[in-house]
Amino acid sequence: MSIQRQCDLTGLPRSSYYRESHGGQESRKNLEIMRLIDEEYTGHPFYGSCQMRNYLHRKGYNINRKRVKRLMRKMGLQSVAPKPSTSKSHPEHKVYPYLLRGIDVSHANHVWCSDLTYIRLTGGFVYLTAVMDWYSRYVLSWEISVFMGSDFCVSVLERALRCHGKPDIFNTDQGSQYTSSDFTGTLKDHDIKISMDGKERAMDKP
Incomplete structure (x- = not known):
């Protein structure tokens, strides 16, 4: 879902100003890079950090993959393309099986x-x-x-x-x-x- 659509649904104008009270705010340059990442991801959700880095290079931003990966992770973005699982589950969190394969969701509250x-x-x-x-x-x-x-x-x-x-x-x-x-x-x-x-x-x- 595009950021514009999300803002429409929540009633938030895109021009709203947000200031995080406990620090952790990104620099203006990083915010600009994040804006470009978001716009490109909307059209190409299969882009991972490598492809996104190449896109940013074409836009004139000399940025390494590690930085792109960090910003995408902070934004909650990841490629939708299937790939091998390399991360481990949290040792204290149980993971439950996927129950919806083959199920016909036929009514509300199902x-x-x-x-x-x-x-x-x-x-x-x-x-x-x-x-x-x-x-x-x-x-x-x-x-x-x-x-x-x-x-x-x-x-x-x-x-x-x-x-x-x-x-x-x-x-x-x-x-x-x-x-x-x-x-x-x-x-x-x-x-x-x-x-x-x-x-x-x-x-x-x-």
Whole structure:
């Protein structure tokens, strides 16, 4: 989803100014590079750090791959192209199997899902998470946060449960926010089956 579309959905103007109160703000040059990365990623979501570095070189930015990789990771962007899994799961976080392959999602509250992304603003960026009903594509709950922790993901989940009942299955990726005991524990407390995409497999869809 493009940044413009995300801002439209959340009611945030792209010209909004954001200042992070606890530091960690990127330099103006890095913010400009992140803007270019975001725009190119919108059209080419299969680009990894190597291809993105080459694109930035063509735009006149002499930047190494390590820096591009760091900025993409900070933005929550990764190539959707299938690739070997090289990272290990958090030793304290259980990863659940993908339950949706071959399932016909035929009614509301059958499957909910959640994802986390970032929204670039003039002076920095914030994180957006949302819970959506897979069948209707209706956004049940959403929230914006300065930090990418599990607490605001749990808050969005709890709000959706209070307002819309509960699903049979809840699907996420394997991000640490979703594998945390706080998030999975909330699902278990409501007797909801937990489903997770295969690691780095953006094509896991029912």
